Amino acid sequence: MIRSAIICLVLFALLPVYADTNLPPATELLLEDKAVFTLTAGLQQYANPPRFAGKFTSIGSGGTTTLVNQWAAEFATLYPEVEMDIHGGGSVDALPALLEGKVDLVPMSRPLPAEEAARFKQKFGYEPSQIVVAQDAIGVYVNKNNPLKGLTLTQLDAIYSRESKRGGGRPEFWSDLGVTGPLAEKLINRVSLNRAYGSHLFFQDYVMQGSDYRFDVRFEIVPSSLVQAVGADDAGIGFAGVMFATARTRFVPLQADDGRYLLPSYENTLNGRYPLVRPLRIVFNRKPDGTMNPAAREFLRFAVSRRGQRIIALAGSYPITVEQQQAALRVIGDAP
Amino acid sequence: MTLAPVVALTVLVCLGCRATSHGGPSPGEQRAAQERARERAKAAGAFKASLATGQHQITIPELDELTYGYADRYYMVISSAVDAIKRNNPDPAQRRLAHQIKLNGVLSMNDIVSGNDPYSEVFDLVVAVTLESIVLIDENRAEQAFGERASELIKAIRTMRVEAWELAAKVLNQDQLERLDYVILDWRRAHPEVDQVAFVKFDNFAGTRATGLLIELKAGSGFLAPLSEASQVMKDWGRLTERAFWYSKRAPNIAAIQAEGAVNEILSAPEIGSALQNADRMGKTAEAMPQTIAAERHAIFTELDARQTLLTNTLGDVRHIMADADALGRTVSLLTTNVQQTLLVLGNTLKVADAVGQHFGLDKPSPNPPERPFDIQDYTATLTRLNEVVTNLQQLTLNADQLSRSDGWKRTMQSVDRRVDHAIFGLCLVLGLAFILAVAYRFISLKLERRMTSTKQEKP
Numbered sequence: 001m002i003r004s005a006i007i008c009l010v011l012f013a014l015l016p017v018y019a020d021t022n023l024p025p026a027t028e029l030l031l032e033d034k035a036v037f038t039l040t041a042g043l044q045q046y047a048n049p050p051r052f053a054g055k056f057t058s059i060g061s062g063g064t065t066t067l068v069n070q071w072a073a074e075f076a077t078l079y080p081e082v083e084m085d086i087h088g089g090g091s092v093d094a095l096p097a098l099l100e101g102k103v104d105l106v107p108m109s110r111p112l113p114a115e116e117a118a119r120f121k122q123k124f125g126y127e128p129s130q131i132v133v134a135q136d137a138i139g140v141y142v143n144k145n146n147p148l149k150g151l152t153l154t155q156l157d158a159i160y161s162r163e164s165k166r167g168g169g170r171p172e173f174w175s176d177l178g179v180t181g182p183l184a185e186k187l188i189n190r191v192s193l194n195r196a197y198g199s200h201l202f203f204q205d206y207v208m209q210g211s212d213y214r215f216d217v218r219f220e221i222v223p224s225s226l227v228q229a230v231g232a233d234d235a236g237i238g239f240a241g242v243m244f245a246t247a248r249t250r251f252v253p254l255q256a257d258d259g260r261y262l263l264p265s266y267e268n269t270l271n272g273r274y275p276l277v278r279p280l281r282i283v284f285n286r287k288p289d290g291t292m293n294p295a296a297r298e299f300l301r302f303a304v305s306r307r308g309q310r311i312i313a314l315a316g317s318y319p320i321t322v323e324q325q326q327a328a329l330r331v332i333g334d335a336p
Numbered sequence: 337m338t339l340a341p342v343v344a345l346t347v348l349v350c351l352g353c354r355a356t357s358h359g360g361p362s363p364g365e366q367r368a369a370q371e372r373a374r375e376r377a378k379a380a381g382a383f384k385a386s387l388a389t390g391q392h393q394i395t396i397p398e399l400d401e402l403t404y405g406y407a408d409r410y411y412m413v414i415s416s417a418v419d420a421i422k423r424n425n426p427d428p429a430q431r432r433l434a435h436q437i438k439l440n441g442v443l444s445m446n447d448i449v450s451g452n453d454p455y456s457e458v459f460d461l462v463v464a465v466t467l468e469s470i471v472l473i474d475e476n477r478a479e480q481a482f483g484e485r486a487s488e489l490i491k492a493i494r495t496m497r498v499e500a501w502e503l504a505a506k507v508l509n510q511d512q513l514e515r516l517d518y519v520i521l522d523w524r525r526a527h528p529e530v531d532q533v534a535f536v537k538f539d540n541f542a543g544t545r546a547t548g549l550l551i552e553l554k555a556g557s558g559f560l561a562p563l564s565e566a567s568q569v570m571k572d573w574g575r576l577t578e579r580a581f582w583y584s585k586r587a588p589n590i591a592a593i594q595a596e597g598a599v600n601e602i603l604s605a606p607e608i609g610s611a612l613q614n615a616d617r618m619g620k621t622a623e624a625m626p627q628t629i630a631a632e633r634h635a636i637f638t639e640l641d642a643r644q645t646l647l648t649n650t651l652g653d654v655r656h657i658m659a660d661a662d663a664l665g666r667t668v669s670l671l672t673t674n675v676q677q678t679l680l681v682l683g684n685t686l687k688v689a690d691a692v693g694q695h696f697g698l699d700k701p702s703p704n705p706p707e708r709p710f711d712i713q714d715y716t717a718t719l720t721r722l723n724e725v726v727t728n729l730q731q732l733t734l735n736a737d738q739l740s741r742s743d744g745w746k747r748t749m750q751s752v753d754r755r756v757d758h759a760i761f762g763l764c765l766v767l768g769l770a771f772i773l774a775v776a777y778r779f780i781s782l783k784l785e786r787r788m789t790s791t792k793q794e795k796p
Contacts, residue, residue: 062511062514073522089510089511089514196510196514222513224517225501228474228497246475247475248473315525
């Protein structure tokens, strides 16, 4: 009797694993328009002042700057007099510029490093401000014809890292990852984004535990090219934000802490169960009395508003929650 | 006044000599061309060396060389992939679509590369190739259109996209590349209905953030070497000539592709398609004609055999019917003869009866007895005649029996049944009458015998 109960429990626990490895195309995980409007319905609407002028500069992570550009296009129609200087290229060089006062906003796709925060505090005497402007998950992409059912973080580390600190060995062929069929004897073609992207560093720090990338990893200069490389190659694998999903790719379920294999869906991203979740942030300089660049403040208020969140969600990103919006508005504050 | 035509003729001849001298390059032009070639080789060598060191700002001639090389390579790679799709492909729609992809792509590349603005060329080139790769690869339209044959085209398009971005990376910095990528994706999301993306140019993004990006690049940012305006104008003329020469060399290829495309277009028209289908159907019919004829001949002969058998059977039946009819005719004839004989016999019998009646004075109301004495031979003759009648009647019965057994009789019996019955009935009446006459004759003869006996007793 007890043995039967245990078997039933094991089968019940395995059920979501196989349900999740049903191999849907990557684009099916993107939010539909109706879902976007439902999810953002509770967010506070943006109340714009009648006329506004000013200038701000934004330099940061390529992925998050993509969102900044989407907001900027709409923001420019509201405030034609506002001059926006927006650049990507990575947040590595942007944080020193923030310390020098040359940059107002630093979009980041990884948490602010502690040493950078300490350096900021050392110079200004207060912590740098940061808000979450979007939810994001790093999806592991494979070709739509790839039958791989799932990966652990140990396997993922072994695929990309030179040292394989998690102890996953050195998989070279797809058969080493449990793949059978025609793909089994093909070499794994690894693709990654270059250092300008936060996902490159996030993956290196979190998944590879600081190890270097293998020599045979091919680095792409833009995320859309990375996803396309996987879509054009049966033996390819790569990782990038969920918003770049295409019809020729699918996401690989990753093993979560509870042992289940999960896809980077909105729900799994929001509840944090998917292993590679990363809230997209914007770091900025706001004095304790609330003083900051007014144009940058207005831009941030617009970004976290219902209108701003719908813009990025309709383009494929995951919007923030009501709680995250309220927290962001508290950090941004009103003009003193 | 008379010298004017001579002067004019001299001028025309001189002009003609000048014009004909353009048939081959002059020594000065040759020197200039060699100088340009040396400059180009020198620039290319310096460019390669700078790439090796990683410190380089690309110049316009270098960029021209790269874009020319890219366009030629695009033609080669895409043509090979498209030819692979078209090779042994029975589907005309797939062949036409594949050729259209090649034609549009090559035309677009040549149009871009032969432009006059090297900055815009790079943007246009990246935009066209990236959009093409998004449509054919990311949106999976190549596989939807060509099935398993799409793999070569997907590889080719992917290769050319990678090379286009590598080319752009020589001119744009990382931030500009990211923004360009975003601008292209943003445009595609806003225009998912556009299929012919090979001719979309960077200028189509006007009004978006792309405008600022182009202005920024023209200002000399990124990896493009800044040029003074004066040197720019000086070199524009040389580039224009060079582009015209480059384009004219590739014009025949483009014309050939266009011609093939036109043929495909014509062949894929509904009317032509219908005609081709008819021709194909006719060809198939012609191919199948011998088999059809053989089959039809076999069917015809089989039918003839069946009909022959049926005809033979019918003729047999007819023959039987004829035989039956003949037998019937003979029987009827015999019957008629017999009836005639019977009637003749019956007439004779009646004559005999008349004679008997006359002999005994029965036909006279006079009570006087006949004068002729009784003669037994008369009775014998009458009985003989009666015997003949009975014999004939038996013969008639036999014949009738034979007649009734024949098939022809059965089929014709119904039509003559009534007459035969009537004849038989009449015959029976005759026989009955004959019998009555015979009985009456016997009775009368007995009466006469008694009378004669009584007369003899009265005359002793």
